[in-house]
Amino acid sequence: MAETDDQFHTFLNHHDAPMxxxxxxxxxxxxxxxxxxxxxxxxxxxxxxxxxxxxTDEILLSRYGxxxxxxxxxxxxxxxxxxxxxxxxxxxxx
Numbered sequence: 001m002a003e004t005d006d007q008f009h010t011f012l013n014h015h016d017a018p019m020x021x022x023x024x025x026x027x028x029x030x031x032x033x034x035x036x037x038x039x040x041x042x043x044x045x046x047x048x049x050x051x052x053x054x055x056t057d058e059i060l061l062s063r064y065g066x067x068x069x070x071x072x073x074x075x076x077x078x079x080x081x082x083x084x085x086x087x088x089x090x091x092x093x094x
Contacts, residue, residue, distance in 0.1 A: 019074055020048045020049050020050040020074065021047075021048040021049065021073065021074055021075060021093075022040075022047065022048065022049035022050075022071055022072065022073055022074060022093065023049065023050055023051075023052055023071070023072045023074055024036060024037060024040060024049055024050070024051045024052070024069055024070070024071050024072075025052055025054050025060060025064045025068055025069065025070040025071075025072065026051055026052070026053065026054070026068050026069045027053050027054050027055050027068060028053060028055075030068060030069070032068070032069055032082055032083075033051075033068055033069040035069075036069035036071070036082060036084070037051060037069075039084070039085070039086055039089060040071070040089060042086065043086055043089045043090055043093070044090075044093065047093065049071070054068060067081050067082070068082065069082045070082065071084070071089070071092065073092070073093075078092075080092045
């Protein structure tokens with residue numbers, strides 16, 4: 001976990017971007033991931049999150065391959081695994 005997290009933080013630091021509060025682990029062509037992204041956007045328009053495609057990293061693919069979509073709080077490390085609904089997201093992001 002630490003290696004991938006370090007890679008994520010290094011990526012953000014090299015791109016002069018502030019670390020988003022949440023990460024949505026997903027992949028392209030995943031209809032559940034698309035639903036999760038739509039729910040996130042409908043929950044709070046200014047929700048600070050980044051979507052990461054797990055297929056770009058073997059560690060992420062191994063960790064989340066059967067669980068996506070997964071919403072992670074980057075500050076606490078807590079994760080919300082699919083299936084989730086808008087109310088669960090609202091509680092999770094508070």
